Amino acid sequence: MDKIRLLPHLIIAGIGALWALPLYVLTIGALKPLSEVLTTPVYVPSTNIDLTTLFRVAGELAPVLLNTALVVIPTALGAAFIGSLGAYALWRATTKLKDVLLVVVAVATYLPYQSAVVPLARFMTERGLFDTLYGIALGLLIFFIPFATLMMLIFITAIPRSVVEAAEIDGAGEMLIFAKAVLPLLGPAFTSVATYLTISGWNNFFIPLALSRTYNNHITLKVFSYVGQSGNLYNEMFSAALIASLPPLLLFIALGRYFIRGLLVLGSGGK
Amino acid sequence: MRITLILFSLPLFITTILLYGFLAWNLYFSFTNFSVLNPDYKFVGLATYLQLFSDPLFQSALVKTLFWIVVLVAVGNLAGLVIASLIYNVASTTWRNILTAYFIYPLSLSLVASGIIWRWLLDADRGIGHFLGNPLQGDAAFWSISLVSVWVYSGLATLFYLAMFYNVDKSQLESAQIDGASKLYTMLSIVIPQSKQSLIISTIFFTLFAIQMFDLPYSILFLNPNTMTLVMYTFMKFTAFYLAVASASAVVIIAISAVMVIPYALLSLKRWIK
Numbered sequence: 001m002d003k004i005r006l007l008p009h010l011i012i013a014g015i016g017a018l019w020a021l022p023l024y025v026l027t028i029g030a031l032k033p034l035s036e037v038l039t040t041p042v043y044v045p046s047t048n049i050d051l052t053t054l055f056r057v058a059g060e061l062a063p064v065l066l067n068t069a070l071v072v073i074p075t076a077l078g079a080a081f082i083g084s085l086g087a088y089a090l091w092r093a094t095t096k097l098k099d100v101l102l103v104v105v106a107v108a109t110y111l112p113y114q115s116a117v118v119p120l121a122r123f124m125t126e127r128g129l130f131d132t133l134y135g136i137a138l139g140l141l142i143f144f145i146p147f148a149t150l151m152m153l154i155f156i157t158a159i160p161r162s163v164v165e166a167a168e169i170d171g172a173g174e175m176l177i178f179a180k181a182v183l184p185l186l187g188p189a190f191t192s193v194a195t196y197l198t199i200s201g202w203n204n205f206f207i208p209l210a211l212s213r214t215y216n217n218h219i220t221l222k223v224f225s226y227v228g229q230s231g232n233l234y235n236e237m238f239s240a241a242l243i244a245s246l247p248p249l250l251l252f253i254a255l256g257r258y259f260i261r262g263l264l265v266l267g268s269g270g271k
Numbered sequence: 272m273r274i275t276l277i278l279f280s281l282p283l284f285i286t287t288i289l290l291y292g293f294l295a296w297n298l299y300f301s302f303t304n305f306s307v308l309n310p311d312y313k314f315v316g317l318a319t320y321l322q323l324f325s326d327p328l329f330q331s332a333l334v335k336t337l338f339w340i341v342v343l344v345a346v347g348n349l350a351g352l353v354i355a356s357l358i359y360n361v362a363s364t365t366w367r368n369i370l371t372a373y374f375i376y377p378l379s380l381s382l383v384a385s386g387i388i389w390r391w392l393l394d395a396d397r398g399i400g401h402f403l404g405n406p407l408q409g410d411a412a413f414w415s416i417s418l419v420s421v422w423v424y425s426g427l428a429t430l431f432y433l434a435m436f437y438n439v440d441k442s443q444l445e446s447a448q449i450d451g452a453s454k455l456y457t458m459l460s461i462v463i464p465q466s467k468q469s470l471i472i473s474t475i476f477f478t479l480f481a482i483q484m485f486d487l488p489y490s491i492l493f494l495n496p497n498t499m500t501l502v503m504y505t506f507m508k509f510t511a512f513y514l515a516v517a518s519a520s521a522v523v524i525i526a527i528s529a530v531m532v533i534p535y536a537l538l539s540l541k542r543w544i545k
Contacts, residue, residue, distance in 0.1 A: 008361075110479065111290075111525055241387045
């Protein structure tokens with residue numbers, strides 16, 4: 001009996017080790033002294049912890065981390081809020097056109113955003129927003145808003161209609177119903193959508209890459225710049241990757257529940 | 272009252288119109304010869320598409336993207352199913368939740384960071400690639416990086432399968448237990464057959480992720496023909512200012528995605544209009 005129970009645990013530990021390996025290599029690589037970087041494989045830890053590379057890279061990344069936070073956090077929170085407004089409107093709308101509208105929005109949202117690279121870059125260039133933080137923020141928003149609306153809509157349909165009907169009888173307008181009756185119930189949904197968008201905005205590489213000439217507009221671009229620059233010095237690249245990964249990873253640890261609920265909502269579309 | 276609702280959904284309308292505008296832009300310029308050589312473009316009908324489909328690099332990118340879909344869907348679903356089954360049979364709820372989150376964490380890392388780590392892990396000189404016979408060289412690179420993408424995304428399938436497993440009627444499990452059925456038999460004959468929905472959803476998502484593949488191969492091997500996908504091809508033509516070709520390539524990406532996206536959007540509708 002014990003043997004039968006042990007086997008699945010051993011298998012899961014084995015597969016689990018494969019999931020730990022990259023984080024392990026990342027951490028020991030970032031802390032490795034230069035002399036050992038040149039001579040030892042990435043999976044062999046050093047007995048001496050060397051923080052100089054990590055601190056130097058952190059200094060180089062600091063302004064870019066700030067830029068990224070300034071772009072991503074308002075964008076994610078804004079899109080989540082605008083998404084909740086749109087979702088509320090769709091939920092309340094009585095027109096038959098609603099079904100068609102939803103499909104039209106969903107198709108645009110789920111088509112690969114990478115296919116829009118040429119028109120998106122030209123759109124930003126024509127408005128003087130190419131290679132600016134505003135351009136990247138706007139680029140993210142264009143894709144985030146329809147996406148956030150669809151996610152929010154699934155959360156909002158879980159609210160019982162009676163909540164709204166009670167407010168309606170009292171003669172409240174849509175603005176008041178939304179602010180007083182619906183919004184307070186959307187707290188967890190808002191956290192889910194905002195967490196999901198913050199993590200995906202922070203980690204987005206393609207949009208900043210397509211809309212930038214330099215590497216200082218977004219953290220993923222900056223991390224990528226070390227790949228070409230550092231040659232074989234993997235401690236530099238790993239330091240950059242580690243520092244860039246900490247904010248989304250910490251957010252995932254703190255609000256993982258909400259992030260996962262967001263993923264589940266995405267997958268529940270067909271249920 | 273109507274006005275308020277229209278105002279609420281205005282940003283949604285504007286962004287959706289923009290997205291369709293981008294789509295129309297791609298379609299329009301794919302019928303021109305717009306490029307760095309022809310800034311004063313003219314209509315050329317299907318000539319750009321003919322040029323595109325006769326480019327060996329595009330053909331290779333198309334085939335690689337389709338293979339990427341096959342690998343991610345097949346191996347990703349299998350990995351997700353196995354990990355979900357193992358987690359499902361862990362007795363403690365707390366541990367089940369911790370393990371689920373643990374297998375999802377690669378989704379919270381940037382693909383550039385994951386790419387850099389795996390690039391070194393698979394390195395023939397400094398990584399475990401030494402024991403695997405240079406997995407980033409030649410044709411092997413495609414299989415290696417597509418398996419790295421399985422590592423990134425299979426947590427999502429794990430989550431979807433677990434969600435369906437938890438929905439299985441408890442009484443069915445109890446009666447199987449009373450009949451003395453083994454855990455493996457219970458999984459294979461009762462639990463897994465009831466998770467078809469997860470298979471469908473995971474397949475849709477994995478197909479879309481594979482079609483979008485860019486960050487991971489780009490941060491591991493740059494624009495290497497061995498791992499060049501359709502998005503990478505489009506990006507390459509975009510940076511070289513062959514905009515008509517880039518647009519035509521984008522239209523091909525959109526057409527392939529539409530096969531998955533349109534049925535999914537229609538399927539989702541039932542849930543949204545509840």
